[in-house]
Each structure stands twice: as C-alpha cells, then as structure tokens.
Amino acid sequence: MLRANAISSFTAFHQPGRDPPAPIGWRGAVFFVDVVRVFHPLAKYPGPFLASLTDLWQVSEFLSLKQPYNLTELHEKYGQFVRYGPDKLSTTAEDVIPILYQKGGRMFPKTEFYDAYGAAHPNVFGMRDEPMHSIRRRHMSHSFSITSVKKMEPYLDENITILKNRLSRYCNTGEAFDLKRLFHFYVIDVLGELAFAQSFGVQEADDESLVPPVVEHSLLAAATGAWPSMTFKLKRWLPKLPVRGLRKLFEGRAACAKLAADCVRRRVAALQEGEKAGNEHRKDILTSLILAEHPDTGERLTQADLETEAFGFIIAGTHTTSATTSLLFYHLLHSPEIMAKCVAEIDDRLQPLLNRPAYSVTEVESSIPYLRQCIKENFRITPVFTMPLARRVMDPQGVVIGGEHIPQGTSVAVCNHAFHHNPAVWGDDHNIFDPSRWDKPETAARSRYLMHFGLGGRQCIGKTVAQTNIYKLSSTLLREFALELVEASEQPVDVEKGFFNRHHLPELVSVGISDLKYPLMVRAKKRVSS
Ligand code: HEM
Numbered sequence: 001m002l003r004a005n006a007i008s009s010f011t012a013f014h015q016p017g018r019d020p021p022a023p024i025g026w027r028g029a030v031f032f033v034d035v036v037r038v039f040h041p042l043a044k045y046p047g048p049f050l051a052s053l054t055d056l057w058q059v060s061e062f063l064s065l066k067q068p069y070n071l072t073e074l075h076e077k078y079g080q081f082v083r084y085g086p087d088k089l090s091t092t093a094e095d096v097i098p099i100l101y102q103k104g105g106r107m108f109p110k111t112e113f114y115d116a117y118g119a120a121h122p123n124v125f126g127m128r129d130e131p132m133h134s135i136r137r138r139h140m141s142h143s144f145s146i147t148s149v150k151k152m153e154p155y156l157d158e159n160i161t162i163l164k165n166r167l168s169r170y171c172n173t174g175e176a177f178d179l180k181r182l183f184h185f186y187v188i189d190v191l192g193e194l195a196f197a198q199s200f201g202v203q204e205a206d207d208e209s210l211v212p213p214v215v216e217h218s219l220l221a222a223a224t225g226a227w228p229s230m231t232f233k234l235k236r237w238l239p240k241l242p243v244r245g246l247r248k249l250f251e252g253r254a255a256c257a258k259l260a261a262d263c264v265r266r267r268v269a270a271l272q273e274g275e276k277a278g279n280e281h282r283k284d285i286l287t288s289l290i291l292a293e294h295p296d297t298g299e300r301l302t303q304a305d306l307e308t309e310a311f312g313f314i315i316a317g318t319h320t321t322s323a324t325t326s327l328l329f330y331h332l333l334h335s336p337e338i339m340a341k342c343v344a345e346i347d348d349r350l351q352p353l354l355n356r357p358a359y360s361v362t363e364v365e366s367s368i369p370y371l372r373q374c375i376k377e378n379f380r381i382t383p384v385f386t387m388p389l390a391r392r393v394m395d396p397q398g399v400v401i402g403g404e405h406i407p408q409g410t411s412v413a414v415c416n417h418a419f420h421h422n423p424a425v426w427g428d429d430h431n432i433f434d435p436s437r438w439d440k441p442e443t444a445a446r447s448r449y450l451m452h453f454g455l456g457g458r459q460c461i462g463k464t465v466a467q468t469n470i471y472k473l474s475s476t477l478l479r480e481f482a483l484e485l486v487e488a489s490e491q492p493v494d495v496e497k498g499f500f501n502r503h504h505l506p507e508l509v510s511v512g513i514s515d516l517k518y519p520l521m522v523r524a525k526k527r528v529s530s
Pocket of ligand 1: 124125126137195312313316317318320321324384385389390451452453454455457458459460461462463465466
C-alpha cells in the first residue's frame with residue numbers, strides 16, 4: 001500500500017528535467033526521501049545521496065571545476081551506471097554509443113541541459129527540436145566541409161607564421177614562455193579568419209584582454225543547465241545579484257554575444273557593399289550561412305539566427321581547440337621518446353618546409369601516421385568536451401543499455417572523460433599516454449567509439465576545422481622547433497606529483513570543457529633545417 005501510494009505520488013510530481021516541488025514539513029520530507037530513494041524508477045542505480053534528491057548536486061559539481069573527474073571516480077566506485085541527478089544517469093557502457101548517439105535522433109533528443117547554451121535563442125548546438133536541427137545543420141555543413149576548409153588554409157598559414165615568429169623571438173632570447181597561452185591566442189585569431197573573414201588580432205597585440213571570455217559563458221551555461229527547472233529563472237535573476245563572481249560570468253557571456261553581433265553586422269555590411277561594387281566575397285563560414293537558403297522555402301536566416309550561430313562558433317570553436325592542442329603538447333613534452341619518434345617521422349616523410357609557412361593538411365593526413373596516432377591518443381586520454389552529453393529516452397518502452405532497462409523520461413549521458421577512462425573498454429593502462437595502443441587491432445576497432453567529437457547526427461560540425469588546425473600546427477612546429485619543458489623549479493606551481501611522469505594525468509580543470517589547470521612553460525630552440 002505504502003509502495004503504491006509512493007509510486008503514484010512520484011509519478012504525479014515527476015516530469016523529466018524538473019526538480020520535484022519542495023515537500024512540506026518533516027513528514028513530507030521523510031516521505032519524499034523515501035520515494036526518491038526507494039520507489040523511484042531509478043532508485044536501484046548507485047550514486048551520491050544528494051544527487052538522487054536534487055539537481056543542485058550537479059550544479060555544485062560544475063562549480064567545483066572537477067565535474068568530469070569526480071564523475072569518473074564515481075564510475076570507478078560504482079561501475080558503468082551512476083545516478084548523478086534525480087532523473088539523470090551517466091553511463092560508461094560501450095553499447096550506449098550506437099544506441100544513444102549514432103542512431104539517436106528523435107528517440108533520444110538532447111535534454112533541457114542544452115537550453116542554457118544559447119544566447120537569445122538556440123543555435124545548432126543547443127537546438128532540441130530534431131527536424132529544425134537537421135535543416136539548420138544542412139544550412140551549415142558545406143562551409144565546414146574539408147573542401148571549404150582546404151580553401152581557407154592560406155589564412156591558417158598566415159597565423160601560423162605569426163606564431164612561428166613569436167617562437168623564433170623566444171629562441172633568440174632563451175626566455176621561458178607559456179605555450180598554452182600562445183596556442184590560445186593563435187586559435188582565436190584563426191577562428192576569426194575562418195568564421196568571420198577577419199582575425200581578432202590577439203596574437204599581434206599579445207593582449208589577453210582581447211580574448212573572448214568563453215570560459216565564463218561555458219561555466220555559467222553548464223551550472224545553470226544542470227538545474228533545468230530553474231535555468232530560465234536563473235538566467236533572469238542571477239545577473240541582478242550583487243555577487244562579483246556571478247557578475248563576471250554574465251559580463252563574459254554578454255561580451256561574447258556582443259562580439260558575435262558585431263561580427264555579423266560587419267560581415268553583412270561588407271557583403272552588401274561588395275555586391276554593389278560587384279566584388280567577389282571571401283568565403284568564410286558566416287558568409288556561407290548568410291547566403292544559405294532554406295531547402296524548401298528559400299528563406300534566409302534572420303539576423304538573430306546569424307548572431308546566435310556566430311556566438312556558437314566563438315564558444316564551441318576556440319577553447320576546445322586550444323585546450324586540445326595544449327594537451328597534445330603536454331603529453332609529447334612529458335614523453336620525450338614519443339616526441340622524438342614524431343620528429344623523426346616528420347623529418348623522414350615530409351619535405352623540408354624551406355620558405356613555406358606550414359604543412360598542408362593533405363600532407364599530414366597522408367604521410368605521418370604516428371603523429372596522427374598521438375593526436376588520437378590525446379583525444380582519448382584527455383578529451384576536452386567533458387560535460388555529460390545528455391539525451392532523453394522518449395520511447396514509452398524505455399531502452400536497454402548495458403543490460404539494464406532504463407525507463408522513458410530518463411536523461412542518459414556519456415561523459416567523455418569517464419567513458420575514455422573505463423578500464424573495461426580501454427584497459428587498465430587507460431591513464432597512460434600510449435599512442436602505440438592503436439596498433440592493436442582490438443583497440444583500433446574501438447576508434448569508432450571515441451567520443452571526443454561526439455558521434456552521429458549531433459557530432460561536432462567543426463571537427464574538420466579543429467583537426468586541420470591541430471595537424472598543421474603540430475607537424476609544422478615539431479619540424480622547426482625543439483621544445484622542452486622548463487625545469488620543475490621554474491614551473492609556476494609545485495609540481496612534485498607526476499609532472500615529469502607520463503603515468504599520471506595532468507592537473508585539469510573543467511567548465512564543461514577541460515583544460516590544463518596550469519600554464520605549460522617551455523623553452524624553444526630552432527631546429528637546424530634538414
Ligand atoms: C578540438 C576541438 C573540438 C572539440 C573536442 C569539439 C567537440 C564537440 C562535441 C563533443 C560536440 C557534440 C556535443 C553534444 O553531443 O552535445 C560538438 C558539437 C559542436 N561543435 Fe565542436 N568541438 C571542437 C571544435 C569545434 C569548432 C572549431 C567548431 C566551430 C567553429 C565547433 C562547433 C560545434 C558545433 C556548432 C556543434 C553542435 C553540432 C550539432 O549539434 O549539430 N566545434 N563539438
């Protein structure tokens with residue numbers, strides 16, 4: 001009887017993505033805890049006690065900047081399912097990938113978590129309406145294709161030249177410098193070139209204040225999205241609170257939105273002027289979007305659509321790529337024998353650059369498999385897109401994943417960091433940066449389950465842009481410069497644990513996107529050209 005009452009009360013208040021209403025009085029509180037802990041359809045799944053009661057647990061996890069790493073530890077403790085919110089399950093079961101992501105679609109749409117990511121209204125990243133999403137995605141896909149990216153390579157090369165000049169100056173002075181900062185500046189300028197036909201000029205100015213405050217927006221979005229029933233209220237009310245930290249996050253978001261709006265205005269005006277003058281326009285990603293037409297109606301995107309997509313490019317395309325590149329170099333610098341093998345491969349298989357600014361993506365793709373394997377291993381061991389990629393189970397029958405029946409309405413997610421560190425999938429040496437693991441046929445076969453760019457219809461549209469950047473940058477820099485870590489004593493932090501030891505993961509922080517916690521201090525020498 002008690003159980004029947006409890007279940008009917010549960011179903012009355014439980015709606016996907018909503019926190020239950022506050023119970024009244026201690027009896028109500030005890031009853032509520034009983035319902036959630038014992039009779040809830042997800043009651044059998046282990047996880048932190050507070051997480052089973054409220055989404056606030058997940059909010060605090062994001063604010064700790066350790067969400068993906070803590071979740072990975074919870075999976076180590078509890079196994080392949082962890083209940084991380086009242087209606088939220090995280091899983092590291094291998095068969096979740098084809099079911100939820102590769103086939104996914106309407107039966108497993110994105111959850112309300114993503115509502116927090118758009119500016120004024122959803123962009124392609126945050127859209128939960130699958131038919132709308134697929135139209136928007138078709139609008140965009142050509143400008144992100146390898147053909148388009150290859151046409152834009154000269155703009156990447158210009159920016160690689162600026163980076164190389166900077167490195168050459170450090171070679172001459174022997175000064176130590178933060179490689180992570182240089183990569184960050186480079187990636188921002190390149191995104192400006194590719195997406196908006198104009199560099200943001202951060203490298204030349206060497207000015208941190210020109211960096212779009214993407215991290216602030218990402219943290220705000222992750223923390224407010226984690227509490228879906230409150231996301232819109234929080235968006236409205238939090239900016240009014242006189243809390244400095246909060247203000248900074250909202251100001252960061254506003255600055256990114258303003259930057260996106262300015263880019264759109266400037267590009268639309270340039271196109272109109274160009275049309276009047278009969279000039280050819282430069283084919284950047286935003287321009288393709290401005291000119292794209294709805295496949296059925298022929299309509300073009302509105303100013304607001306363009307601004308929200310431009311905002312998405314700045315958010316999704318900068319921190320992700322620069323953090324990935326820094327992590328790649330972190331691993332290579334901490335594994336000198338692997339770095340040496342990459343350099344030998346480049347020297348052996350690629351022509352000297354002579355006066356060319358950088359290798360082309362075609363050369364890197366076809367000629368240097370070992371470096372590509374290192375890049376893949378970096379994506380596995382330290383994927384940067386680490387927020388839970390949450391999908392709602394829509395089928396009234398529920399779904400079976402990892403041998404467990406998961407009921408309709410549940411939010412199921414893979415957190416890339418946790419999934420890429422599941423020993424059952426990747427072996428007990430999952431914490432070791434070992435590119436040679438991809439030589440083993442059974443590991444190579446698992447490539448298709450690597451989640452660093454997501455998979456299926458919602459996978460990263462900027463994947464080719466990001467990879468092109470990473471391929472060109474790593475091959476060119478390793479050809480021309482010998483990089484080494486500065487002595488531990490010169491590092492800005494106490495690095496006694498594992499700094500020079502590849503058996504430990506680096507210290508990471510996450511705002512939904514992971515990054516090295518500390519600067520990557522190195523010295524560079526010019527390599528004698530061969
Ligand atoms: C190393 C760099 C990058 C990584 C690791 C990365 C990772 C990801 C991941 C995992 C997703 C799927 C998210 C989900 O399922 O919820 C995604 C989606 C997306 N990414 Fe990236 N990304 C990177 C670079 C870029 C770049 C350079 C751009 C654009 C300039 C970009 C734009 C997008 C967009 C628009 C989506 C949403 C796609 C959709 O839902 O259709 N990303 N990215």
